[in-house]
Every structure is written in C-alpha cells, then in structure tokens.
Amino acid sequence: MDHDRSRRHKSNTSRKRPHFNSDDGKRKRLNSRHDDGTISSEPIETIYRILCPVKKIGSVLGRGGDIVKALRDTTKAKIRVADSIPGADERVIIIFNYSSQTEEAAQNISTDGFEDMKPHCFAQDALLKIHDKIAADEDLHAGIVHEKSENVDDVIARILVPGNQVGCLLGKGGSIIQQLRNDTGAGIRVLPSENLPQCALKSDELVQISGSSSLVRKALYEISTRLHQHPRKDNPPLEEIIDASTQRKHQAPPQLPHANPMLPHLHVDHSPQIPLLDPYRNRPLQYHSAEAEEFSIKILCASEHIGQVIGKSGGNVRQVEQQTDDPVSPTIEALILLHSKVSTLAENHHLTTRLVVPSNKVGCIIGEGGKVITEMRRRTGAEIRVYSKADKPKYLSFDEELVQVAGLPAIERGALTEIASRL
Numbered sequence: 001m002d003h004d005r006s007r008r009h010k011s012n013t014s015r016k017r018p019h020f021n022s023d024d025g026k027r028k029r030l031n032s033r034h035d036d037g038t039i040s041s042e043p044i045e046t047i048y049r050i051l052c053p054v055k056k057i058g059s060v061l062g063r064g065g066d067i068v069k070a071l072r073d074t075t076k077a078k079i080r081v082a083d084s085i086p087g088a089d090e091r092v093i094i095i096f097n098y099s100s101q102t103e104e105a106a107q108n109i110s111t112d113g114f115e116d117m118k119p120h121c122f123a124q125d126a127l128l129k130i131h132d133k134i135a136a137d138e139d140l141h142a143g144i145v146h147e148k149s150e151n152v153d154d155v156i157a158r159i160l161v162p163g164n165q166v167g168c169l170l171g172k173g174g175s176i177i178q179q180l181r182n183d184t185g186a187g188i189r190v191l192p193s194e195n196l197p198q199c200a201l202k203s204d205e206l207v208q209i210s211g212s213s214s215l216v217r218k219a220l221y222e223i224s225t226r227l228h229q230h231p232r233k234d235n236p237p238l239e240e241i242i243d244a245s246t247q248r249k250h251q252a253p254p255q256l257p258h259a260n261p262m263l264p265h266l267h268v269d270h271s272p273q274i275p276l277l278d279p280y281r282n283r284p285l286q287y288h289s290a291e292a293e294e295f296s297i298k299i300l301c302a303s304e305h306i307g308q309v310i311g312k313s314g315g316n317v318r319q320v321e322q323q324t325d326d327p328v329s330p331t332i333e334a335l336i337l338l339h340s341k342v343s344t345l346a347e348n349h350h351l352t353t354r355l356v357v358p359s360n361k362v363g364c365i366i367g368e369g370g371k372v373i374t375e376m377r378r379r380t381g382a383e384i385r386v387y388s389k390a391d392k393p394k395y396l397s398f399d400e401e402l403v404q405v406a407g408l409p410a411i412e413r414g415a416l417t418e419i420a421s422r423l
Contacts (some may be wrong), residue, residue: 298356383416
C-alpha cells in the first residue's frame with residue numbers, strides 16, 4: 001500500500017524513478033498561451049501541480065510573462081500555467097523537471113536563505129518560489145475551504161496529488177500526516193472529493209495547507225519532498241494531465257444505483273470515491289438527502305467501560321440522545337459520540353472499536369473481491385478487519401459478523417462513519 005512505502009524508501013534521489021511519457025513519443029506543444037516550449041518524450045522525474053487563485057495569477061505570470069520566464073531561467077524547471085476554465089476560481093500551474101536534470105540539480109540548487117529547506121530537484125525549487133509569489137498577498141480566498149479553527153488571514157497552499165501517491169503523505173493509521181502537522185505546525189488536510197477543482201483528474205486528491213507564511217512554506221517543502229521521494233507507480237501521459245488542467249473534465253459520471261442512499265459518490269466507471277472524515281478532511285460526511293430508513297448499529301463495549309457509556313443515573317445516555325439530532329441519521333451521530341467511550345486505547349494511542357454487523361449487510365463493507373474494504377483502508381488509513389466465521393466470538397449469533405476498526409482517534413472515527421454510512 002502507498003502509505004507503507006515510506007518504510008522502504010529513503011532520501012535517495014539517484015535510484016530509478018518511474019517515468020512520464022507522451023502518448024506517441026513525439027514532441028508536442030501545450031495548447032496554452034503560457035507554454036514555454038515543447039513537450040519532450042524525455043522521461044520526467046518529478047511533477048507538481050499547485051493551484052493559484054485566478055486573481056493572483058498575475059503575480060506568477062508578470063507583465064508579458066516576464067515573471068514566469070524568470071522563474072524558468074532561475075530554477076531550470078519546466079513551468080506551464082494552464083489556461084483558465086470558464087467559471088473556475090483557480091488555475092493550475094504544472095511544474096516538472098526531466099530525469100536528465102537530476103545530477104545537475106543536486107550540484108547547483110541553492111537554498112536562497114532557507115538553509116533547512118534545500119530543494120531536492122528543480123521542480124521543487126520552482127514550486128516553492130511560485131508558492132512565495134502566490135502567498136505574497138493572501139487577501140484572496142476563492143475556492144478555499146476554511147475550518148472554524150483556521151484564521152481567514154492564514155496563508156493557504158493547495159496542491160493536486162494523484163490518488164495512488166497520496167498514501168505517502170498519510171501513512172499507516174494517519175501517522176505520517178499527523179507527524180507532518182506536528183513537525184511543521186501547519187494545518188494539513190486532504191479535502192473531500194466534492195472540493196476537487198474542475199482542473200483536476202477524477203483520481204486526484206486535493207491537499208490544502210494553512211497557517212502562517214513560514215509554517216505553510218515548511219509544510220509545503222516537507223510534503224513536496226515526500227512526493228519527490230515516493231513517486232507514483234503508474235503515470236498518465238503528461239498531455240492527459242495538461243488536458244485535465246485546461247478543460248471541464250472533472251464532471252461526475254452517472255451514479256451507480258446502490259442499496260445505500262447515503263453515499264452519493266459511487267460511480268459506474270471507477271472505484272467508489274469514499275468520503276473521508278478527520279483528520280484529513282475534518283468535516284462530517286455529506287449525506288444524501290434521500291428518505292432515511294430506520295436502522296440500528298451494535299457496538300461492543302468492554303464491561304469495565306460500560307459505566308462511561310451509561311453515566312450516573314443514565315446521564316451520559318440521555319445526553320447522547322439529546323445531542324443526536326442529525327436529520328438523516330441520528331444513529332450514526334450517536335455512534336460517533338459513543339465510540340471513544342467504548343473503544344480500547346492501545347499504547348500507540350490507537351483506538352480499537354468493534355461493530356456487530358448483520359451477515360446479509362457485511363458484503364457492502366467488503367465489496368466484490370474485497371474492493372470496497374481495500375479502498376476504505378487506503379482512503380482512511382485505518383485498519384479495518386472483518387473476522388472470519390471461525391474467529392468471531394461465540395456470543396455472536398449465526399447471522400452476525402464482527403467488524404473491527406483501529407487507528408488514531410480521528411482516523412478511526414472517519415472509518416467508523418464510512419462503515420456506518422454503508423450499512
């Protein structure tokens with residue numbers, strides 16, 4: 001899995017890296033007014049895509065393109081400012097460098113006064129410089145998703161990351177993204193799929209960084225370093241990325257009829273785009289407004305924890321009943337309120353929660369060939385296990401299954417919400 005790759009990769013830029021190639025191996029031009037040349041068939045080492053508010057694009061381009069030309073000359077990276085999409089608040093800037101530039105970058109890149117943030121490649125150098133241009137005047141927030149904990153005056157950086165590469169930023173159980181937050185002090189989130197801009201591929205993830213100027217730059221450096229050191233396994237042609245950046249390609253395909261009306265993101269032409277909760281997206285699932293059906297969820301509670309659930313004279317239970325006013329599913333809301341009281345806390349600060357699921361419903365968690373549960377594990381970073389009939393506790397009935405979810409508190413909470421939504 002992507003989030004386990006960090007154990008196998010070290011900071012070694014000299015090893016073989018996967019390549020981006022054009023479709024036919026020929027040199028093609030980008031259909032953009034800000035093209036700086038041709039697209040070569042030469043393998044690409046590292047590629048980044050950063051979003052820039054439309055009203056700030058002049059800070060990157062300059063009059064007659066003089067700023068972006070200077071950035072290309074200074075960094076030796078390839079920089080493509082994609083044309084705007086009508087109605088879009090942001091434009092995507094594509095930054096990359098060729099594999100043949102790796103050794104040259106190692107010898108010639110300077111720190112520009114940031115001694116602890118020396119770029120690993122020309123593309124990273126350009127990414128940081130472009131971010132500095134965008135962040136120089138952060139009074140524009142078009143398209144940016146703010147949480148209550150975020151100051152609207154914070155600097156914001158938003159980058160597009162391939163879905164099969166974002167695991168190197170998450171880590172097992174969300175350990176890496178939490179460490180990045182701790183180390184940099186910045187707010188780092190992977191936003192829900194409904195926040196993807198029109199210039200993104202359907203398989204992309206949107207990473208948003210927020211905080212003071214210095215914290216965001218540090219976080220962007222650390223994130224881009226990890227992306228450089230953990231390249232994606234299979235790469236679409238560069239032309240496909242460019243086309244998605246300049247056309248209205250990010251349109252939701254027809255939805256696949258599904259037994260669960262609360263998950264609106266299941267499409268017929270690709271794997272389920274499961275909504276994600278904290279800590280990556282820090283917001284509840286956007287439930288479908290379809291007519292809700294009454295249903296229940298069984299959650300196991302150790303004997304020593306039952307008092308925390310009930311409370312003195314049933315006070316805790318009554319409080320949960322009063323708080324669960326979600327118009328679509330008070331049951332799911334109650335599960336989220338109670339899970340921390342019934343879960344087992346391990347030494348690594350991971351919580352473990354066990355749900356009892358009807359046998360005739362467990363299939364919607366597993367999916368055909370395990371596709372759904374695998375996707376949920378990848379997207380949430382949680383450990384999700386469905387016990388075999390031989391391993392499940394004897395106190396369960398023949399038509400019940402045991403589902404165990406483990407991870408850091410916020411990650412486990414997100415996985416529980418997704419599982420409950422499917423049920």
